[in-house]
Amino acid sequence: MVLGAAPQNINGMGARELAWILGAGLVTGLPAGLLRARFTRSRLFGVQAFDATVVVVAVTVSLAAAAAGYLPARRASRVSPLHALRYE
Helix, strand or coil: CCCCCCHHHHHHHHHHHHHHHHHHHHHHHHHHHHHHHHHHHHHCCCCCCCHHHHHHHHHHHHHHHHHHHHHHHHHHHCCCHHHHHHCC
């Protein structure tokens, strides 16, 4: 944490990092999941792999990751820099 940083700056830093990680995961994971669903459908007789399921799982995981990134950033923005330095 930077001395003198406003809580909004700390939250913004966490949000930017979270956006990069989520973006990279979605860009690689969503097409891979959709291709895997098509592959499964072509290999197994009578089994339907729903593309909507892959999208719903991707959205659910993205929301969980957003919460996992936002909550620690919010907690860090509330800590006094002097208090944090004292225990470093």
